[in-house]
Amino acid sequence: xxxxxxxxxxxxxxxxxxxxxxxxxxxxxxxxxxxxxxxxxxxxxxxxxxxxxxxxxxxxxxxxxxxxxxxxxxxxxxxxxxxxxxxxxxxxxxxxxxxxxxxxxxxxxxxxxxxxxxxxxxxxxxxxxxxxxxxxxxxxxxxxxxxxxxxxxxxxxxxxxxxxxxxxxxxxxxxxxxxxxxxxxxxxxxxxxxxxxxxxxxxxxxxxxxxxxxxxxxxxxxxxxxxxxxxxxxxxxxxxxxxxxxxxxxxxxxxxxxxxx
Numbered sequence: 001x002x003x004x005x006x007x008x009x010x011x012x013x014x015x016x017x018x019x020x021x022x023x024x025x026x027x028x029x030x031x032x033x034x035x036x037x038x039x040x041x042x043x044x045x046x047x048x049x050x051x052x053x054x055x056x057x058x059x060x061x062x063x064x065x066x067x068x069x070x071x072x073x074x075x076x077x078x079x080x081x082x083x084x085x086x087x088x089x090x091x092x093x094x095x096x097x098x099x100x101x102x103x104x105x106x107x108x109x110x111x112x113x114x115x116x117x118x119x120x121x122x123x124x125x126x127x128x129x130x131x132x133x134x135x136x137x138x139x140x141x142x143x144x145x146x147x148x149x150x151x152x153x154x155x156x157x158x159x160x161x162x163x164x165x166x167x168x169x170x171x172x173x174x175x176x177x178x179x180x181x182x183x184x185x186x187x188x189x190x191x192x193x194x195x196x197x198x199x200x201x202x203x204x205x206x207x208x209x210x211x212x213x214x215x216x217x218x219x220x221x222x223x224x225x226x227x228x229x230x231x232x233x234x235x236x237x238x239x240x241x242x243x244x245x246x247x248x249x250x251x252x253x254x255x256x257x258x259x260x261x
Contacts (some may be wrong), residue, residue, distance in 0.1 A: 002176070002178045002179055002259065003179065003259055004118060004179060004180070004181060004255050004258060004259055005117075005118065005119060005172075005174050005179040005180065006118060006119040006120070006121055006168070006169070006172050006174045006179065006180045006181075007113060007118055007119075007120060007121070007180070007181050007182075007183060007251070007255075008121035008122060008123060008165055008168050008180060008181070008182045008183070008198075009120065009121070009122050009123075009145065009182075009183050009184070010048065010122070010123060010124065010183065010184035010185060010186070010189050011122060011124045011126065011131075011134060012099065012124075012125075012126070012134075012208075013047070013048075013184075013185035013186065013206060013207050013208040014103070014183060014184050014185045014189070014203055014206075014207075014248075015102060015103060015106045015110075015122075015138075015143060015248070016099065016100050016101060016102055016103060016106070016134065016138050016143065017099040017100065017101070017103075018101075018103050018104075018206040018213060018214040018217075019206055019207075019208070019210070019211060019212055019213045019214065019217075020044075020047060020185065020186075020206075020207070020208035021099060021213060022092065022095065022096055022098075022099035023047070023051065023054075023088075023092060024040065024043055024044065024047075026088055026091045026092045026095075027043040027054070027055075027058065027088065028040070028043050029091060030055075030084050030087040030088050030091065031058070031064070031084070033087065034068075034071075034084070035071055036064060036067045036068060036071065037067065038058065038063075038064055039063075040211065042058060042061055042063065042064060043058070044208055044209075044211055045057075045058075045061075046058060046188070047125070047186045047187075047188065047208040048125050048159055048184065048185075048186030048187065048188030048189050048192075048208070049125050049158060049159050049160075049188050050125050050151045050156070050158030050159065051085065051088060051089075051092075051125055051126065051127070052081065052082075052085045053158055054125065055081055055084050055085055055088065056081050059076040059080065059081065059084075068080075089127075089130075092130065093129070093130065093133070096130060096133045096134060097133060097137055099134075100133070100134050100137035100138050100141065101141060102138060102141050102142060102143040103206045103247070103248070104206075104247065104249075105247050105248045105249035106143055106248050107141075107142040107143055108249070109248040109249060109251055109252060110143060110145070110248075112252055113251070113252065113255075116252075118255075119146050119147075119172045119174070120145040120146045120147075121145060121146060121147045121148075121149070121165075121168035121169075121171075121172055121180075122145040122147065122148045122149070122168070123148075123149050123150075123159070123164035123165060123168065123182075123192065124148070124149075124150055124164075125151075125158060125159060125188070126150065127150060127151070127152060128150045128152045128153075131148060131150055135148060146172060147168050147171045147172055149164040149165075149167040149168050149171070150164070151164065153167055154166075154167050159188040159189065159191065159192040160188055160191035160192050160195055161192070161195065162192055162193075162195040162196030162197075164192070165180075165182060165192060165193070165196040165198065166196060168180075177196060177197045177198055180198050180199075181193075181198060181199040181200070181201055181255070181258065182196070182198045182199070182200050182201065183201045183202075183203055183245075183248070183251065184200075184201075184202065184203070185202065185203050185204075185206065185207035185208050185209065186207070186208050186209065187209070187235070187239050189202070190202060190236060190239045190240060190241045191239065194240050199242045199243070199258060200240070200241045200242050200243075201241065201242065201243045201244070201245060201251070201254065202232070202233075202236035202241040202243070202244045202245075203244075203245055203246075203247065203248060204229050204232045204233060204236075204244055204245065204246050204247070205217065205229070205246050205247045206247070207232055209231075209232045209235050209236075210228050210229075210231075210232050212228065229246065232244075243258075
């Protein structure tokens with residue numbers, strides 16, 4: 001039996017920022033500034049990736065590339081990516097503090113895991129500069145993992161590359177990938193975990209895939225909540241997630257079950 005020695009969490013949509021809304025409006029706005037209309041679904045689809053890679057992926061989408069070509073008489077290029085990213089970074093940094101509240105069950109679950117001797121790592125699609133804001137504010141509110149890796153720590157290779165996970169494993173001193181699980185709320189999180197050879201866990205409520213803010217979610221009746229949950233679970237399953245949980249309150253029991261297996 002392998003004991004789980006560490007859990008590596010995503011940030012926005014998993015441990016803070018219910019629904020992962022901090023970057024969403026910014027992605028939509030920076031394209032609107034270029035007279036390109038993008039849908040919420042298009043803006044959300046690459047969520048979890050390094051943000052400059054997220055922009056590259058959006059520009060490759062058929063609808064967005066078509067609009068861009070019609071507007072500018074050429075396909076988007078790397079200069080466009082860099083200009084959009086500069087606008088994204090500026091706008092996000094001005095609003096990021098507002099999106100740092102820990103999601104329900106996070107603080108109590110993390111404390112319980114730590115009491116059980118489990119180390120807490122984290123990876124993100126944000127830059128180190130962005131995470132300085134997020135980690136400082138989240139810590140004030142009770143959430144502080146033992147380690148954070150950004151793409152800058154691993155040569156710029158963000159998700160779905162596995163290197164941020166490996167950096168966590170290294171820095172936390174874990175001897176085997178079989179003693180670590182990854183928890184996240186996006187397809188990119190699942191791919192990151194699978195590419196690292198880890199057990200992958202998708203968290204449903206508050207996820208970017210669900211795409212609801214906390215107020216919208218809480219106002220729903222149980223039947224509607226469960227309809228949304230099933231869609232998210234199905235997406236995780238299709239992408240190869242090993243397990244899904246509704247919220248982090250279910251994680252300690254899941255870890256016990258994994259260890260028994």
